[in-house]
Amino acid sequence: MAQNEPQAVQVTKSSDGITTITINREHRRNAIDGPTAHKLTDAFLAFENDPVQKVCVFNGANGTFCAGFDLHEVAKYGPGSEKGGYNGPIIEHSHRVQSRNIGPIGPSRMQIKKPVISAVSGYAVAGGLELSLLGDIRVAEDDAVFGVFCRRFGVPLIDGGTVRLQAIVGLGRALDMILTGRGVSAEEALQMGLANRVVPKGQALAEATSIARQLLAFPQACMNTDRTSCYYSTYNASSFEDALSNEFDQGIKVINMESVRGATEFSKGAGRHGKFEKAKI
Template identity: 35%
Template sequence: MSYNNILVNQDQQITTITINRPKKLNALNKETLIELHNAFSEAENDKNTRVIILTGSGEKAFVAGADILEFADFDVKEGSELAKQGQDLVFNFIENLSKPVIAAINGFALGGGLELAMACHFRIASDNAKMGLPETSLGVIPGYGGTQRLPQLVGKGKAMEMIMTARMINAEEALKLALVNYVVTLDELLPLAGKIASKIMQNSPLAIAAAIKAVNAGFKDGVNGYKKEIKQFGKCFGTKDFTEGTTAFLEKRKANF
């Protein structure tokens, strides 16, 4: 599938999706969101993809935010629909994929950009990265899950401060807050993402998919995460990966998943 705003590359079972609007600092517009949905859906259904890496083109920005020109004149109904469509189409969709998604944050990740990174299963950042949710400075609030995911990751108090002040934080502060897992130079960013992806691929894809479901369940209203864990744990016993993993362990060899 061809795209206007993103690049997709697959190498050794790793699919890298790059948002490619450098002149707009990779800002998210409607077309880009649709393309992201299609690219992630394609990777999810591709048997040759085991891990997905999401990044931005250039050295300045992962995603600098949403394209404000597209919604500056929206009314209440249109604004609500914008948030709902975005969450359903991309942000919640990414969070619930069965394949691990690593956000490689290169430069600015602001507003919808940070929300996009937070929808991924975990994040790494370059040392020039800047992150924040500046929406209140525009008279709105984060609408792509930011008010929910940021408190889950950094705690309620810090999330409230970041949202209310609309300030950016640098990569080192993001690391201290556990918003990102690692900070490296820009040149080291994608190689590190690939190294982590390779490590993930040594393990059972079916077990990883089950773990994603179990972990996500603990952050959903009305869902008992412990019960979800028990269910997913039990299901693992009926998989070929469980048979291979336990057999390999007993035979003192490396499992072939």
């Protein structure tokens, strides 16, 4: 890296517990190469393992979320070359990250234990779409575009896109995006549940950070337990009964930790009528 070249992945941590992870490769529209994928993964692992940090805001710098995997890196190695094709460094990189239980584009296969909010500006396409799906909540600017643009280049979704996308928007809508490769506007993304909020251009990061601060105000064990139960029922439960059993088993653990105190606060008038300002658990 040149001395004055900015860091491809920038991380800031606030004292109140918000980690902001930013992809910063403006010259490639924040497309991810091998080294950036590892740096991005390391940033999420650090967030995951830091007990002080409670919520992550994930975004891309300079008006673009992420344009996917850096195809300039792939194009350096032709399929007929000695180092290219299935034996080239891209596949070698993929095998290496597989051993870390992550995806070629970085953390997209991880099951993060704490909330992540994706702040999407500009393009979130191909692998960038897959990375945006890592967020529990996606805040999109009104000019944002989601899409499986890699369809036209013969690049498959191998970073969780076929798994997460259908869970979020449903099989029919997911297949529409995956098969056609068409772009989906922020407004359509909101209608299908791919985006949770749409804000004016330039305001996604601020809105995502505001939501993160709202989450910080809640009892964390209870919130994260409910979050984990949602993911278990979506991806891991063997049956409806299994999902219900897991929900109860996990939820009962936090009753003594937070629920009794919460009920006490409610009896004193805190949190009534949907107002949480006075609730301190």
